[in-house]
Structure formats: C-alpha cells, structure tokens
Amino acid sequence: MENTKEERPLNFLEKIIEDDLKNGRVPNGEIVTRFPPEPNGYLHIGHIKSICINFGLAKKYGGRCHLRLDDTNPAKEDMEYIDSIKEDIRWLGFDWGNYEYYASDYYDQLYEIAVRLIKEGKAYVDSLSAEQMKEYRGTLTEPGKNSPDRDRPIEENLRLFEEMKEGKHPEGSYTLRAKIDMASPNINMRDPALYRIKFATHPRTGDKWCIYPMYDFTHPISDAIEGITHSICTLEFEDHRPAYDWATSIDGIEHTPHQYEFARLNINYLLMSKRKLLYLVNNNFVTGWDDPRMPTVSGIRRRGYSPESMKDFVSRVGVAKVEGVVDYSLMEFCVREDLNKRAKRLMAVLDPLLVIIDNYPEGKTEYFDAENNPEDETSGTHKIAFSKHIYIEREDFMETPVKGYHRLYIGNEIRLKHAYYITATGVEKDESGKITAVHATYDPLSRGGTSEDGRKVKGTSHWVSRDHAIKAEVRQYDKLFKAENPGAATGNYLDDLNPDSLIVIENAYVEEEAGKAKVGDYLQFIRNGYYCVDSKDSREDHLVFNRTCTLKDSWAKQKAKMGI
Numbered sequence: 364m365e366n367t368k369e370e371r372p373l374n375f376l377e378k379i380i381e382d383d384l385k386n387g388r389v390p391n392g393e394i395v396t397r398f399p400p401e402p403n404g405y406l407h408i409g410h411i412k413s414i415c416i417n418f419g420l421a422k423k424y425g426g427r428c429h430l431r432l433d434d435t436n437p438a439k440e441d442m443e444y445i446d447s448i449k450e451d452i453r454w455l456g457f458d459w460g461n462y463e464y465y466a467s468d469y470y471d472q473l474y475e476i477a478v479r480l481i482k483e484g485k486a487y488v489d490s491l492s493a494e495q496m497k498e499y500r501g502t503l504t505e506p507g508k509n510s511p512d513r514d515r516p517i518e519e520n521l522r523l524f525e526e527m528k529e530g531k532h533p534e535g536s537y538t539l540r541a542k543i544d545m546a547s548p549n550i551n552m553r554d555p556a557l558y559r560i561k562f563a564t565h566p567r568t569g570d571k572w573c574i575y576p577m578y579d580f581t582h583p584i585s586d587a588i589e590g591i592t593h594s595i596c597t598l599e600f601e602d603h604r605p606a607y608d609w610a611t612s613i614d615g616i617e618h619t620p621h622q623y624e625f626a627r628l629n630i631n632y633l634l635m636s637k638r639k640l641l642y643l644v645n646n647n648f649v650t651g652w653d654d655p656r657m658p659t660v661s662g663i664r665r666r667g668y669s670p671e672s673m674k675d676f677v678s679r680v681g682v683a684k685v686e687g688v689v690d691y692s693l694m695e696f697c698v699r700e701d702l703n704k705r706a707k708r709l710m711a712v713l714d715p716l717l718v719i720i721d722n723y724p725e726g727k728t729e730y731f732d733a734e735n736n737p738e739d740e741t742s743g744t745h746k747i748a749f750s751k752h753i754y755i756e757r758e759d760f761m762e763t764p765v766k767g768y769h770r771l772y773i774g775n776e777i778r779l780k781h782a783y784y785i786t787a788t789g790v791e792k793d794e795s796g797k798i799t800a801v802h803a804t805y806d807p808l809s810r811g812g813t814s815e816d817g818r819k820v821k822g823t824s825h826w827v828s829r830d831h832a833i834k835a836e837v838r839q840y841d842k843l844f845k846a847e848n849p850g851a852a853t854g855n856y857l858d859d860l861n862p863d864s865l866i867v868i869e870n871a872y873v874e875e876e877a878g879k880a881k882v883g884d885y886l887q888f889i890r891n892g893y894y895c896v897d898s899k900d901s902r903e904d905h906l907v908f909n910r911t912c913t914l915k916d917s918w919a920k921q922k923a924k925m926g927i
Contacts, residue, residue, distance in 0.1 A: 374682035375683075375684060376623060376625065379623060380424055383593075390590065393426050393427070394420065394421055394425070394592055394593065395426055395590050395592045396417040396421045396426065396429070396591065396594075396595060397417060397429040397430070397589065397591050397594070398414055398417045398418065398428060398429070398430055398452070398459075399431045399582065399585075400432065400448055401432075401440070401578075402432045402441065402444040402566070403439040403440050403444060404652070405448075405652040405657075405659040405661055405662075406447070406448055406451045406659065408635070408660070408673070409627055409628040409635045409658075411673050411677055413595070413596075413627075414452060415455070415674055415677050415678070416595055417595055418457040418459075426592075427462055428459060429459060429589055429591070430452065431466065431585060432448070432464075432465045432466065433466045433581065433585070434465050434467050434565070434567065435466050435467075436561075437561065437565035437575065438561060438563040440565070441566060450661070451660035454670055455660075455670045464589060466585050467565060469581070469585055469588055470572060472584075472588065473580070473581060474576075476615070476616075478521070480613065481520045481521055481524060481539075484542065485541065486542055486557060487510075487520050487540060488512065488519075488523040488527070488538070488539055488540075489510050489537065489538050490512055490536065490537055491511075491512070493535065496556075500545075500550060501545070506546035506547075507545040507553045510540070513545075523537060524558075527539070527558070527560055527574050530562070533560070534559075534562060535560070537560060538556045538559050539556070539557045539559075539574075540556050540557060541580075541609070542554060543555070551602055551603050551605065552605050552606060552609070555577070555579055555606055557577055558575065558576055558580075559574065559575060559577065560573060561574070561575050579603055579606045579607070580610055583606075583607040583608075583611045583620070583622075584610055584613075584616065586611070586620040587610075587611050587616045587619065591620040592620060592621075593620070594607070594620045594623070596624055597626070598684070598686060600622070600624055601624045604624070607622045625682050625683065625684060626683045626684060626686045627686070628689065629686065629687065630688070630691055631688050631689070631847040631848065632842045632847055632849070633658045634658065634844070639856060640652070648857070648860065653665050653899070655667075655909050656841075656843040656864050665897065665898050665899070666840060666909055667702075667885060667894065667895030667909060667910075667911030669702065669705070669885065673694075675700070675701065676693065676697040676698075680693075699893070699914070702885050702887065702893045703887075704736075704739065705736070705739070705885050706736065706885040706893055707735050707742070707876075707885065707886050708734065708735060709873065709874055709886055709888055709889070710747065710780070710889050711827070711837070711874070711877060711888040711889075711891060711908075712755060712825070712832075712872045712873075713837055713888075713891060714756055714758065714871075715754035715756075715872050716757040716760055716800075717752060717753075717799065717801070717829065718753050718754070718755055718800070718801045718802075719800055719802050720751050720752075720804065720805050721788070721802055722805060723750070723805055725751055727750065727751065728750050729749045729750075730747065730748055731747045731749060731782055731811070732781070733745055733746070733747050733781050745876045747781055747876070748830075749779075749782050749828055750829070750830050750831065752828070752829035753779070754826060754872050755771070755779075755824045756824065756825070756890075759771055759824045762798065770822045771785070771801065771803075771822065773787045774787065774788075775787060775822070776806075778812050780812065780825050780889065782810075782812065783806060784806045784809035784812075784820060785803040785804065786804050786805075787802070788802045788803055788804060825890055827872050827873065827874050828874075829872075832872035832873060833872065833873050833875060834871070834872055835872065835873045836868065836869050836905065836907045836908070837868040837871040837907075837910070838866075838908070839868065840864065840909060840911075841861060841865070842864060843861060844860060845859055845860070873906065877908075878906060880896050882897075882898045882901070883896075885911075886908070888908075892912060893913075893914070894911060895911055896909075897909050
C-alpha cells in the first residue's frame with residue numbers, strides 16, 4: 364500500500380508477504396494480487412482502500428496486480444459499470460497493464476470442474492426452493508439437515524445439470540450444490556450452492572449461458588487459474604475462507620492461493636452499500652452515481668477531490684484486522700491539505716452587493732497582479748481587473764455594525780484584496796428597504812493594499828469588478844446525510860438525508876481568470892472554499908462550479924458548540 368512515510372512499521376499484510384518471500388512460499392518469487400470488483404455498481408470510497416492495498420503491495424514487492432471483474436450475476440451487471448470501474452482505477456493512478464480478466468473468461472473451465480465434481484460424487488442437483496434450502500441449512504447453534512436430493516444418483520445429477528445448461532428448467536427449480544457437510548459449524552460449508560439457473564443476458568457472453576456459477580465457487584477458482592499468490596479481501600469474507608480453501612483444493616487445480624482479510628473502510632456520515640446507493644440513484648434522491656454528494660469514486664472526482672488526497676487518506680487510516688469507523692473530518696482534512704498546495708486562488712462573490720466607488724474615474728480599468736498559490740512559489744500570478752463598480756459579499760457590509768465587526772460599514776475603511784483601501788459613505792435601498800448598493804471612496808495612494816502613511820485597517824474583503832466578472836452557477840455541496848450513522852435512530856437511512864446537502868447559487872460572479880478554468884483544475888475561491896468546474900453541466904456560456912469542501916471544518920466547529 365502506498366505511503367509517503369517510509370519510516371512507518373510494516374502492516375500485517377506486508378509482514379506476511381515478506382515472510383512468504385523469505386521462506387520460499389511464493390511461486391517464482393513473484394507477488395501476484397488482484398482487485399476483483401463485481402460490476403454491479405460504481406466503485407465507492409471503500410474500494411479505494413482495496414485498490415491501494417492490492418496495487419500498492421504488488422508495486423512495492425515488484426509483482427503485478429490483476430484487474431478481474433467478477434461478473435457472475437448478469438441480472439445486476441452492465442458495461443456501464445465495467446467502464447466506470449476502469450476509469451476510476453486509472454484516475455487513482457494505477458494500471459493493470461495486460462492483466463485484465465473476467466470471471467466469465469473461465470465459465471467453460473468452471474462448468475467442466477462442476478461436471479467433474481458431480482462425477483466424483485462431490486456435487487448434486489437439488490430441487491429445494493430458496494426458502495426450503497434456508498430451512499434445511501440450520502442455524503449458528505443447530506446443524507443443518509440433508510436435502511432429500513443429496514443422494515440423487517450421479518447419472519441423474521449429470522442429466523439434470525445438462526438440462527439446466529440447455530435451458531430446460533425454469534429459474535429456481537434446481538441448483539447445483541457441493542456435497543460437503545450439513546453439520547459443519549461454518550454455515551458456508553453446509554453444501555453451498557455452486558450453480559443456479561438465471562435467464563439473463565450477460566454483458567460479455569450474451570445468451571450463451573443460462574446457468575451461472577456462484578461467487579464463492581467462481582472467485583477462488585479464478586484466483587487459482589490466474590496464479591494469485593495473496594488473495595486480499597475484507598473481513599466479511601473471513602467466514603467464507605473455508606469455502607475458498609475447499610474450492611482451491613479441488614482435484615485438478617494446480618495452484619493454491621491463500622486468502623487474507625483486512626478491515627474495510629467505514630466512514631461516518633456515509634453509506635457504502637451498493638444496494639442503498641443504487642436506491643438513491645433509481646429514486647432520484649441524487650442525480651446519478653456521479654452526483655458530487657455520493658461516496659462513489661466518480662462522485663468525489665466530480666466534486667473535486669484529488670487522487671493524491673484519497674491515497675493519503677487511506678494511508679493515514681492504515682491496514683488493520685479490526686473493524687472501526689473513521690471520522691469524515693479526517694478525509695476532508697486530507698483533501699484540504701492537498702488542495703491547499705495545488706489549488707489556484709481566485710476571487711468569487713457568491714452573494715453580490717454592488718459597491719460604487721464615487722471618486723474612481725468613470726470608464727477606467729486597472730489590473731492588479733494576484734498570486735496563483737502562495738504555497739507554490741512556481742505557480743506565478745494572474746491579472747485582476749478593477750473598476751468603479753465592484754461586487755463584494757453582502758455579508759461584508761453592515762449598515763449598523765455589531766460589536767467586533769471589522770468589515771465595511773459607513774465611515775469604516777477596509778482593504779480590497781490586491782487593490783485599494785475604500786471607505787463606505789452611504790447606501791441605496793429598494794422599496795422594501797433592502798440595500799441595493801453601497802457608495803464608497805477609495806484612497807489612490809493605497810494601491811496594492813498598503814497605504815503610504817502606514818495606517819492599518821482590520822478588515823479585508825474579496826471582490827470582483829462588475830464590468831469584467833463572469834456570472835456563474837455555484838453548487839454548495841455538503842454531506843448527503845446529517846447523522847453519523849444514517850438510519851441508526853429510525854431504521855430508515857432516508858430519514859437522515861440532509862436537506863441542505865446541495866444549495867444552488869445561480870447568480871454568483873467570478874473573476875475573469877475563473878472563466879479559463881477547465882475540468883480537472885483545482886480552485887480556491889478566497890474565503891469561500893475549494894471548488895472545481897463541474898464536469899457535466901458547465902459550458903462556456905454557463906459556468907458551473909462545485910464546492911469541494913469548505914476552507915475549515917465547520918462541522919467540527921458546530922459539534923464543539925453543541926458539546927458533542
């Protein structure tokens with residue numbers, strides 16, 4: 364797993380690999396891992412940890428990592444998901460080279476293995492329904508009982524399995540099960556299903572098959588065929604390890620991989636269930652899998668997270684064998700840490716209030732140099748236009764200031780960032796009493812934000828020139844859920860959806876330089892947060908910016924006030 368801190372101790376997976384290499388337990392001395400997602404949805408943040416572990420370990424030890432799509436359930440799979448998975452992995456900076464595989468590549472071999480198991484009396488065709496099979500399976504404290512079909516003659520099993528393959532029986536009428544031990548303390552070993560009938564068009568094999576192998580049968584054999592040395596998965600598969608070992612010990616399988624489990628990535632305020640995420644998409648609670656509020660890789664990419672920040676995040680979380688929950692604020696901290704170093708500083712006014720500088724010449728335009736990023740000396744500068752009419756944030760002016768307010772109010776002088784000192788002199792209001800404009804004067808001798816007489820001002824405001832600014836739509840994204848554990852209190856995660864997870868500002872104004880930003884650029888709107896150009900809806904004639912995150916952890920501050 365990639366890590367920028369070389370001095371950190373080895374995690375338990377690295378210790379296993381180094382011990383295996385030292386003691387000659389790795390064929391040809393080459394570490395082979397794999398990232399094996401099921402193409403039944405988009406990858407989410409939790410998958411990033413697995414990607415970094417599998418590709419990172421292979422890279423560290425000079426081996427290779429395969430990408431294998433475990434496409435065993437055609438009813439839920441789609442080429443859209445396959446394409447998105449590839450895009451997400453490449454975005455994170457990993458490449459599987461020529462080692463791209465699919466479980467469906469092995470369907471013929473898996474079928475042959477299943478037939479061999481039947482012939483050896485190690486598998487049988489069962490006619491129990493799903494409900495009956497569950498009843499016969501037993502419980503964690505009580506053993507299961509044999510199916511009435513368990514002793515079906517081998518020839519009859521072969522005939523029925525062939526008929527299943529030929530589509531002569533309806534879905535649910537038969538399954539092929541391994542004959543292991545219905546009294547096993549591990550429920551996964553109580554004659555697990557190996558094949559089921561499913562009349563669904565597969566995204567790769569089309570209608571060639573109407574029986575499909577089960578995941579717990581397919582996955583370990585696929586690992587064996589590919590020569591995987593270390594099959595690394597999350598802890599929920601720990602109870603499946605005996606089934607994994609059973610499958611890889613079937614006669615005729617030459618290579619024996621080993622399974623190791625690590626704690627998956629759990630983050631508060633987020634859901635990582637593909638089923639629940641799909642429900643949000645299908646029922647229009649979000650705009651799609653790549654909605655910037657979604658915890659999908661495509662969602663955070665569209666929101667403006669960088670791959671470097673996410674790799675730093677999973678590196679900080681580490682690799683453990685015990686489940687835990689990571690605080691959302693740690694992820695955002697890593698995002699801010701990274702963006703602070705790379706984001707271009709620009710000015711944008713989200714709630715514009717017009718300021719008219721009465722003593723500034725009509726029709727005059729000046730340009731000021733603004734640094735692109737004070738954290739990067741090589742980032743250079745850009746020009747900002749200044750004129751008689753500017754916009755500032757409405758919150759930066761108060762007609763009757765409260766104690767401690769240091770922004771603009773009548774008679775008070777503030778600094779306009781990069782430009783001049785101005786002093787408010789009056790206001791204009793509409794019929795309802797709302798302030799529509801502020802009148803001010805500027806000090807010509809304060810060009811660049813410093814005065815000749817050395818006087819100091821406490822307040823500084825960002826601004827844009829009305830005549831040069833570009834109108835833009837700004838989408839203020841926040842957490843999709845307002846509860847740390849969505850659904851824990853009521854039993855329904857939908858009850859915890861955050862009604863303020865998206866606030867759309869249609870009439871924001873950004874400086875001219877922001878109009879040059881492209882999809883994939885990282886931006887900081889001074890005092891407002893980190894932003895990016897929306898990859899789907901932004902156009903040259905309608906700029907759309909997505910808020911990546913705030914400049915500070917406002918959520919943590921809010922929790923502190925509440926004493927949480």
